[in-house]
Amino acid sequence: MAESGLALGGKSSLAVRRKPAGRPNEIVSLIIAILIACALFGGWHWREDLPWSAEFGLGYWLGITGLSCVGLLLLYPLRKRVSVLRVFGSVPAWFRIHMFLGAIAPVLILYHARFSVSSLNANVALTCMLIVAGSGIIGRFLYVRIHRGVTGRKQEARRLLADASAYRDQLNEHFATAVEIAEDLEAHIRTSRSGFFSSVFQAFSDSHRIGEAQSRMVRSIKRGVREMGGVKSTRRQTRKDALRLVRKYCETLREASQLGAFERLFSLWHVVHLPLFFLMLIAAAIHVFAVHQY
Structure with missing residues (x-):
């Protein structure tokens, strides 16, 4: 699916939910x-x-x-x-x-x-x-x-995955190819394994897979922004917000993937x-x- 060439007026519609300040x-x-x-x-x-x-x-x-x-x-x-x-x-x-x-x-x-x-x-x-x-x-x-x-x-994994899906959905309006990459990635992350060693191995494997997917999504977004029309400052802000969304999305997926390994390690x-x-x-x-x- 090609990237959307939609021009945005005013501020970018992409937004990232901020983490609360340190307690x-x-x-x-x-x-x-x-x-x-x-x-x-x-x-x-x-x-x-x-x-x-x-x-x-x-x-x-x-x-x-x-x-x-x-x-x-x-x-x-x-x-x-x-x-x-x-x-x-x-x-x-x-x-x-x-x-x-x-x-x-x-x-x-x-x-x-x-x-x-x-x-x-x-x-x-x-x-x-x-x-x-x-x-x-x-x-x-x-x-x-x-x-x-x-x-x-x-921190339940399904709640983290729901948060990740929310970040992904915010990308969907303008960067469909990036969303396709994200959906393929989530399909793998949702497949959990039992056992301590298999969970640790999966966490490392998922981290590598997420890193590769993040690089592909970043390239896709940069290419999509270049194809967009409209005001240059708006395109720049859209690119900035989209890349921030991708980073938050991948961080949340990593956290969900690592949760099982940390839970089993904590039990041990x-x-x-x-x-x-x-x-x-x-x-x-x-x-x-x-x-x-x-």
């Missing part, structure tokens, strides 16, 4: 991450000058506070599973608290230990905590890719993270017992 929660999370990174860097750099001992005084209470934060991490899974606890706040709010405690606990423990360990049980407990904290960072990344913020509302992460967490609790309990007993 305050994301800004707060970034600030907390920067502060924690600075605290870790400063503590490591001046570890030899820290004026306390892990066994007494401030160092001892830093350890108690860090261990208390670890214990409070259990409140989030309890809040998700025990309906009686709903009076104490929403699940997203507890998730944010869970993330904060999971980030601050290792910092307190590291300061408690003055960024060094002198015994085997302390080494095991600290290593377990750092592994769990690292696992939590990975889980946070996966969670963000699956959900919008921390509202707990999943859950299977690993929980045993690591309980291993950390056992190691911490042994460390506390050994310190007070011997």
Whole structure:
């Protein structure tokens, strides 16, 4: 199908829906991450000058506070599973608290230990905590890719595909060949596969296919704009808006394609993270017992 040579009067009818501005929660999370990174860097750099001992005084209470934060991490899974606890706040709010405690606990423990360990049980407990904290960072990344913020509302693939179709339909008025390419592309993206490895492979394959289709659509739009009549400034604006639509369309399709892989990876992460967490609790309990007993 040839590109339409329709001339447009006034402003271009193509429009792109803007993404909302960054949420305050994301800004707060970034600030907390920067502060924690600075605290870790400063503590490591001046570890030899820290004026306390892990066994007494401030160092001892830093350890108690860090261990208390670890214990409070259990409140989030309890809040998700025990309906009686709903009076104490929403699940997203507890998730944010869970993330904060999971980030601050290792910092307190590291300061408690003055960024060094002198015994085997302390080494095991600290290593377990750092592994769990690292696992939590990975889980946070996966969670963000699956959900919008921390509202707990999943980005369903069919809704993403509907958004992509809306972008495609806005192109249909003037760039039919680009729409044909998009329809062929969607027919492939809608074909999902089961299984973790097949989903990951499909995500990579789809990303490559989407990139190729995007290049073809861009070439088609540029050719169509050259064939259009009318005012030059209007054609330029139409070209700009159409290319922006194509970019948004392909980004949305990529997100829909990657969703299945991230969901399965998140499920696998859950299977690993929980045993690591309980291993950390056992190691911490042994460390506390050994310190007070011997």
